[in-house]
Amino acid sequence: MLRFLLNRFGTMLLTMLVISMMVFIVAEVVPIDPARNALGRYATQENVDELREKMGLNRPVIVRYINWISGVLRGDFGQSIHFQRPVADLVKVRLKRSLALAALGFAYMIPLGLALGCIAGITEGKLLDRIISVTSSIFVSIPGFASGIFMIVIFALWLGWLPGTSIPDPDASPLDNLTKLILPILALSLDEIGYLARFTRISMAEVLESDYIRTAILKGIPRIKVIWRHALRNALIAPFTAIMLHVNWLVGGVVVIEVLFNYPGLGRLLLEAALRNDIILLEGGTLVLTFVAVSSQVIGDIGIYFMNPRIRFE
């Protein structure tokens, strides 16, 4: 177990290191001058040069990268060139909002997706299965921004039930700010629900065809009980991995949804940082997102380790 964990954490660190290097190298190629971008078109060349000097942009990439990474190891993520504020502060605020969005989405889409998939798997080939399968096929085919647009047009424009943008208002009540999140969460989770339901359905159908389930049914145990006691646990292993592997897909979805609903989360911050070539901010944000994605994979591996004894005893 210890060796397994060490191996996983080693890979995780390596991944983050490689990606942080990649971002620095890519940002070096970008023709946008971050200092010019921060000061605007009308700043004098001297001011721009001064800022470049102050931010250390004139030093070679390797020196800047080493400076940055040694800062990170000490817990200092550096200063954003555009915002002139510590990256850690900016990322912390934005990350909280994005996590709220993702957590609320997860909280309802996982049970829903799993339940739909299980029902479809149990009733394989029947009408209910057909309906769920076709619906989930359609759900996975609609990209996040498109489902977001359908939601805005239906619920905000035609019905007028919910707001079409999600800019949080500090003066509004928490409930108001929460209702603003309903549409982005729905848009974000639609394809995840479809994906999860499809995955669970296949897994459940496979488990139900296995010998030990047939034995249990032939022994005369009621079908409901067999499914609840024996099939469910095994059928949920595969979807669990699928969820964890899908977290980085979800991260991309979060970027798109945040842009569509004008929600100031980490995804939008990263997109803006990339467009302005604000390297330090981009690095900080990417590092956090990569950490989220990679650690979810490690959690997934550990989860399987405990859920599936076959792996544990190998």
Add this chain to the structure above:
Amino acid sequence: MSGSSNSLSSKESIASAAHDQHKRAKWFERLSLSIARFRRAISRLVLSKSATIGTAIILLWVFIAIAAPVISPYSPTEISGSKLEHPSAEHWLGTDHIGRDVLSRLFWGTRVVLLLAPLSVLLGIMIGAPLGLISGYVGGVIDLLTMRAIDILMSFPTLLIYILIITSIGSSPIIVVISVAIGTVPPVTRIVRSLTLDERTKDYVSAARLRGERRSYILLREILPNVSGPLIVDATIRVGYAIMAIGSLGFLGLGVPPPTPDWGGMINEGRQWIFLMPLVVLAPAAALSSIVIGLNLFADGIREAGQQQ
């Protein structure tokens, strides 16, 4: 002396002719076999309802893409009415914020999607399939290094890779194709590798090895044809993903640069006026979704047909 050499060469020529004939017969046999297999596959597909619907949707869009210059009422890039006009007999889907005909832009945009998405998947397979074949067949250090690199690429959110590449190089159709292809390489490599690992242990591969075939021959002529079936199903789904990715890039303002009619770009430009003229964004969003639905239904159908076999 001369006679014997003559007879030798004639013997040789007879032998080579026989060899050619044999080769041709073999080729013909293989062709008729693959035709039969193709017809069986088609008849199975027709039986599958979802595959039929999927094919119909895809064919409709392919037709629109080909016929775009004929069926579009206006130019996709020129102003043909006033700004944000509501649907009318002249403009079936209204006009956008500059006064361009939405329907014409939608039709022409089909070409962009249907050209770039398959191209990027093809490029991704051309890079990923050899990587997977070699990694799975050779194993050892090469396999370990390739898989580590693939793991790293896969643990990184794909959309961020696209954003990083495109913001650094600037956007053009080629760059969009290349960056989406880069996102396609890791999963394709993985799938081909695991399929190759399965095939490697089979008898026909050992037979080829004992015959003394070269490694490249074994990989390309023996293993590749056997892994291509699942790879094609996967590629269909990947084209759907690529369409979504290209749409997302356009939506973020990083896709094919304007004024080229691109569905994602249309959504990006029309977004601000969604409450005034929802059709400008609704039409490309629905079009994009319907193409991906068609592709996924088609892939589902193929898979079902494969299972029934």
